[in-house]
Amino acid sequence: MLLYKQKKNQGPKGNRLLISITVLGSAGPIRFVVNEEELVAAVIDTALKSYAREGRLPVLGSDLNDFLLYCPSAGSDALSPWEAIGAQGARNFMLCKKPRTEKMEEDGRSTEANTRKGSGIWKAWINKSLNLKISSH
DSSP, rough: OOOOOOTTTTTOOOEEEEEEEEEEESOEEEEEEEETTSSSHHHHHHEEEEHHHTTSSOOOSSSSSGGEEGGGGGOSOOOTTTGGGGGGGEEEEEEEEEOOOBBBBBTTTTTTHHHHHHHHHHHHHHHHHHHHHOOOO
8 A cells, every 4th residue: 555655856865954034124934945955045036935925024025136145153144145055054044135235326415315315204294294193281
């Protein structure tokens, strides 16, 4: 009697790891199984797809080049995208967006500062309108 079926399309043999990836700003970690020889870039891609499929907030996007994967036990340097995920010997990781670089316009002002200035006006307007509705005794 056959107790189990063999999977036909099994990938390369190797150790499989259950990893947890905490996304900065999200409610909880994403957990999934990976092959220890899988590249960090592929793990980031899988994590972003799982994150989007679960409908988590904040919305991150899908470009794996915008993200860095950190291993808290390995120090403060991000993992190389071409490194095997099992090389660290860890199972807990943190996914963060890469910091944006400010772009300078021709007159020397940064476009990032202009964007922040515009959003500051909206924040001030919202705060002002909320303060008008709150009555103090």
